[in-house]
Amino acid sequence: xxxxxxxxxxxxxxxxxxxxxxxxxxxxxxxxxxxxxxxxxxxxxxxxxxxxxxxxxxxxxxxxxxxxxxxxxxxxxxxxxxxxxxxxxxxxxxxxxxxxxxxxxxxxxxxxxxxxxxxxxxxxxxxxx
Amino acid sequence: xxxxxxxxxxxxxxxxxxxxxxxxxxxxxxxxxxxxxxxxxxxxxxxxxxxxxxxxxxxxxxxxxxxxxxxxxxxxxxxxxxxxxxxxxxxxxxxxxxxxxxxxxxxxxxxxxxxxxxxxxxxxxxxxx
DNA sequence: ACCTCATGTAATGAGTTCATTACATATTAG
DNA sequence: CTAATATGTAATGAACTCATTACATGAGGT
Numbered sequence: 387x388x389x390x391x392x393x394x395x396x397x398x399x400x401x402x403x404x405x406x407x408x409x410x411x412x413x414x415x416x417x418x419x420x421x422x423x424x425x426x427x428x429x430x431x432x433x434x435x436x437x438x439x440x441x442x443x444x445x446x447x448x449x450x451x452x453x454x455x456x457x458x459x460x461x462x463x464x465x466x467x468x469x470x471x472x473x474x475x476x477x478x479x480x481x482x483x484x485x486x487x488x489x490x491x492x493x494x495x496x497x498x499x500x501x502x503x504x505x506x507x508x509x510x511x512x513x514x515x
Numbered sequence: 516x517x518x519x520x521x522x523x524x525x526x527x528x529x530x531x532x533x534x535x536x537x538x539x540x541x542x543x544x545x546x547x548x549x550x551x552x553x554x555x556x557x558x559x560x561x562x563x564x565x566x567x568x569x570x571x572x573x574x575x576x577x578x579x580x581x582x583x584x585x586x587x588x589x590x591x592x593x594x595x596x597x598x599x600x601x602x603x604x605x606x607x608x609x610x611x612x613x614x615x616x617x618x619x620x621x622x623x624x625x626x627x628x629x630x631x632x633x634x635x636x637x638x639x640x641x642x643x644x
Numbered sequence: 645a646c647c648t649c650a651t652g653t654a655a656t657g658a659g660t661t662c663a664t665t666a667c668a669t670a671t672t673a674g
Numbered sequence: 675c676t677a678a679t680a681t682g683t684a685a686t687g688a689a690c691t692c693a694t695t696a697c698a699t700g701a702g703g704t
Contacts, residue, residue, distance in 0.1 A: 390532040397530035403519040421650060433693055435652075440691095454650045454701040550680060562663055564682075570660095583671040583680045646704085653698070660691070668683070674676085 388467045392445070396464045399444035404429075405437050412447055413460040419455050517596045521574070525593045528573035533558075534566050542575055542589040549585050 388396075399405055404427065405460045411423055424434040438458065441447040450457050528534055533556065540552055553563040567587065570576040574593045579586050 390535075393535075394530050394532055397526050401523050401526035401530050403523055406519075408523075414645085419650075420652095429692090430694065432653095432695085436692075451651085456651065548680075549682095558662090559664065561683095562664085565662075580681085584668095585681065638677085647702100648704105649700100649702080651699080651701100654696085656694080656696105658691105658693085660686080660689105662687100662689080662690100664686080666684085666686105668681100670679100672677100672679075674678100 388464070392464070393464060393468065396446065396468060399440050399446055402437070405441055408434070408437055409446060409460060412441075412458045416459050417457045421460065423494040447511065517593070521593070522597065524573040525575065525597060528569050528575055531566070533569055537563070537566055538570060538575060538589060541570075541587045545588050546586040549587065554586065 408423055408427075409428060412418060415422070420435060420438060421429045421431070423438065424431040427434055436449060438449075439511075442449060445461055448459045450459070519578070529538075537556075539553055540555060541547060544551070549564060549567060550560070552567065553560040556563055567576060567578075571578060573592055577588045577590045
């Protein structure tokens with residue numbers, strides 16, 4: 387099961403048009419090099435490398451270095467996990483209905499399967515004024 | 516059609532466990548107040564308000580102020596749009612296959628239907644060294 | 645060995661996010 | 675009117691993102 391932090395990382399990685407474009411390239415040219423990707427963008431090679439790192443840390447890209455060249459591959463697993471989780475959680479929304487939906491909070495499922503802490507129903511603090 | 520920037524905003528808004536938890540609450544308690552949401556989290560009311568603003572700017576929440584109370588509602592449209600776009604774009608991935616997929620870059624479709632600029636195949640700059 | 649190529653690391657700086665406290669506005673109840 | 679309630683704004687600061695240039699490493703070709 388995917389931890390909330392991992393989910394944060396995946397959404398964060400996808401929250402950039404540039405990074406989504408990079409993911410498209412890697413998906414369409416499996417095994418392509420860092421330089422090949424960098425050659426398509428109007429930013430420095432280092433900036434591209436950092437974007438690719440973000441994608442790789444989110445698990446959306448897997449890389450494999452042979453000789454002096456790093457080969458990049460897309461990994462569909464995190465996207466599938468998000469899709470699965472969200473289709474179950476927002477199933478009524480996907481189909482466009484919006485009826486009475488059973489509440490299955492991400493936190494509750496994380497509690498059952500993941501051992502992760504919940505943010506919901508936390509101890510309130512109160513304002514000073 | 517959804518612009519790349521809007522898509523960035525939606526993913527960015529979802530890239531936070533706290534904000535996803537807030538969206539869950541609003542979905543399950545349609546018309547709830549800002550204070551009702553704030554009462555469930557261990558951060559200041561102002562921090563909660565800003566999170567809700569992020570969600571609202573991404574179009575994931577719609578609000579409606581009656582008297583001194585702002586009522587919050589979830590808007591499923593951006594999630595549906597992302598789902599539709601991604602299931603067509605990554606359709607082979609959703610089903611778990613991963614065969615030869617026709618390349619339909621987000622940028623290309625944005626060009627056709629949206630008038631938005633593409634980042635892909637941009638003019639390269641080259642490093643100084 | 646020497647040079648080039650492909651990638652990676654370090655230091656830096658502008659801009660954004662995310663949290664805080666203090667104060668302001670506006671609506672309802674008495 | 676006065677007071678409590680609900681939300682909103684302003685100013686601030688720590689931490690992170692995103693881009694840069696300069697330099698370092700390590701593999702391959704001649």
